[in-house]
Structures are given as C-alpha cells and as structure tokens.
Amino acid sequence: MTSSVALVINTYQQAHFLAASIESGLTQTVSFDDIIVVDDGSTDDPASVVARYPGVRLITQPNAGLAAARNTGLKASTSTYIVFLDADDLLMPNAVFLGLASHALNPLAGLVYGAHRRVGRRGEPLGGKVYSEIGVDAFRTLLTGNAIGMHATVMYDRQKLRDIGGFDASLPRCEDYDVYFRMAAKYPIHSHPEIVALYRWHGQNMSGDPSAMLKWVLLINDRQRAHTANTLLLEDERLLGRRVWVRYYKDEIVSDLKSGYRSRIALLSFARSLRFGKIAALEMGRWFIHRVRTHIRTPGKIAFP
Structure with missing residues (x-):
C-alpha cells in the first residue's frame, strides 16, 4: 500500500471535540500522509488546539458551511485518497488500513466505505454496528436510502471526487448524499463490514x-x-x-x-x-x-x- 491518504477535519464551534478527532487521525495503524483542519469561521479558537499537534495543518476561512469547508480541504490536498471527518466524530485505528485495502481490491472505485457505531458525548457506546452493503447497482440502492450512513466511513479517490465537482456548497445539509449519487452515476462504489468510525451523538448534531x-x-x-x-x-x-x-x-x-x-x-x-x-x-x-x-x-x- 504505497498510495497517499489525506484526512480533512472540518470544525465549526467544536473546538472542545477537536483534540479527540485529531488524535484519532494520528493513531492510525497506517498513518495519514497529511492531516488538514479546516476552520469554517469558528469563534472558539480551534487554532490553539491544532497548535498542540506538529504537522497538522490549519486552514481558516469565513463561515461558508460544511460543504464549502470540505471543498477547501479537498483543494488543499494532493493525496491519492482522502477521508473527511467532522470534528465531533472519531476514526477507529484501522480506518486507513481498511480503506486502502478496499481500494486495492477495487481500483476503479470512486469511493469505498465501512461500518460505524454511534457513541455518546463521552464516547460511550449507544448501539451496535451500523452497516448496509451497497450492492452491485449503487445508484439504484441509493434511491431507496443512504446505505453509507456516515460520511467518515468513506475513503474517496481524491481525483475522482474532484472530477465529479466535489461537494455542492449550495446544500446546507445532505451534501454527502448528493455526492454519493453523483459518484455512483459515474464510478463503482464498494464497501466492507468493519467498523472504521464512531458517530458522536451529543444532541446538537446537524442531523438533529x-x-x-x-x-x-x-x-x-x-x-x-x-x-x-x-x-x-x-x-x-x-x-x-x-x-x-x-x-x-x-x-x-x-x-x-x-x-x-x-x-x-x-x-x-x-x-x-x-x-x-x-x-x-x-x-x-x-x-x-x-x-x-x-x-x-x-x-x-x-x-x-
């Protein structure tokens, strides 16, 4: 596995969660080649958190929304593959390894994804594994539901994500679901059933x-x-x-x-x-x-x- 992988962590008023998300990216069994934090106009000083971690890059921008923040990270990265993590969520230590392995088995894929588990504010488990297989016709599967479920489980082929136009900044919600459809219309999507991310549920989530x-x-x-x-x-x-x-x-x-x-x-x-x-x-x-x-x-x- 010689391909490079970048992690983009977007944060907006979530500096209190940011250290844990950065550390989940730094403690991978196969390391990220680049970790970028995109501050989308926060007022809670995420820069002081990022300063504790040498090698982690910080990009600041006026508040423009989640999709725009992800596009900023996408443009700043040069890796083969890319993972996006919300500042209040966490990656499992095997996330990079399993994503690269899945891409190696499916080299034409636009993205691959794994399973996730929901946790509480302090990381306590709130349920078991959440996973749905995408099937042989990903576009058709997505028509009747979001089989992927959590965005941090996804590892994109960065160039293919750029080719389909990245994230639609006009969407304040569901921008990941929109990307999945556009990706499925052009490239294969594959999955594996291992848990690679933890979705922190704290009562103030955008999906709330x-x-x-x-x-x-x-x-x-x-x-x-x-x-x-x-x-x-x-x-x-x-x-x-x-x-x-x-x-x-x-x-x-x-x-x-x-x-x-x-x-x-x-x-x-x-x-x-x-x-x-x-x-x-x-x-x-x-x-x-x-x-x-x-x-x-x-x-x-x-x-x-």
Whole structure:
C-alpha cells in the first residue's frame, strides 16, 4: 500500500471535540500522509488546539458551511485518497488500513466505505454496528436510502471526487448524499463490514432536526429524476425512496417530540413536527398520483400499496 491518504477535519464551534478527532487521525495503524483542519469561521479558537499537534495543518476561512469547508480541504490536498471527518466524530485505528485495502481490491472505485457505531458525548457506546452493503447497482440502492450512513466511513479517490465537482456548497445539509449519487452515476462504489468510525451523538448534531433533514434529502432525491424519468422501474424506486425517507424521519420526529416534551424545547419540537407533517402529506399525495398513473400505463401489473 504505497498510495497517499489525506484526512480533512472540518470544525465549526467544536473546538472542545477537536483534540479527540485529531488524535484519532494520528493513531492510525497506517498513518495519514497529511492531516488538514479546516476552520469554517469558528469563534472558539480551534487554532490553539491544532497548535498542540506538529504537522497538522490549519486552514481558516469565513463561515461558508460544511460543504464549502470540505471543498477547501479537498483543494488543499494532493493525496491519492482522502477521508473527511467532522470534528465531533472519531476514526477507529484501522480506518486507513481498511480503506486502502478496499481500494486495492477495487481500483476503479470512486469511493469505498465501512461500518460505524454511534457513541455518546463521552464516547460511550449507544448501539451496535451500523452497516448496509451497497450492492452491485449503487445508484439504484441509493434511491431507496443512504446505505453509507456516515460520511467518515468513506475513503474517496481524491481525483475522482474532484472530477465529479466535489461537494455542492449550495446544500446546507445532505451534501454527502448528493455526492454519493453523483459518484455512483459515474464510478463503482464498494464497501466492507468493519467498523472504521464512531458517530458522536451529543444532541446538537446537524442531523438533529428531522424536518430540515427530510426537506433536503427529498431535494437530493428530486435531482435524481434526470437519471430515472425515462425508466419506469427506476422512477418507481425513486418515489418509493421518498416514502422510505418519510417513514424514517417520522420515527425521528416522534423521538424529537418526546424529548422536547420533557425539556424546554417543546415549542421548537412542535414546530418541527408541523413542518414535517406538511412535507409528509405532500409526499403521500405524490406517491398516490404516481401509482395511479403507473396502474393506468400497466394495468394489472403493479398493485396498489
């Protein structure tokens, strides 16, 4: 394994987590060739944390969002492969080794990924391994859900990521899901079942607003219509994927309401649930209309749910 690998750690107001994420990158069984921290306009002094680690580079920029911060790191790196880590998350010591091994077995892949596990604020386990295999048709698999799940499990071929345009800075959420689709449309995606990252759940994660997440994940789904509109099976699966996401975030919104009821954020949780209900109702109507049209075009072949 002679290929070079870079780690980009993006941070925004998370200096209290940053040291642990840097150290998880420094304690790999196969070392990163470059570690870059991108400070996206923080006011909590991440520079003082990075200064403790000689060889770790710091790039600062005005606040521009997660996707823009990742693009900054992508442009600054020159490695063969690249991994992106949020400052509040952690890598397992074998992450680089397993990513390189998977790329070696799949040299045409645009990205490879592994499993992850969710942990709490202090690193305590919150569940078992989370892993879904991508299958032989990655694009089709992604239509009905995000099989990859956690971005830090991914090791990209850096040049292929640049070739597809990197991350869409217009997306405030779900920019990784958007990249997966664009990568799958052009290059193979492969996976392995070993845990390579820990997703720290601390109650202030960007994914903690289910209604906002649903809004943006459905926008990413909308974008795929350019690839699915002329294929009945793919279009059917794209719209099925919208129902899958509504069901997934329904559970999240119920959990959000329960926790909000017990705390001081009950009003916020209720507002999120109203936004979710509006989106969900529109999606159910969209799905019903699609099934009616499909039944008319192919009577007797497609049953109503």
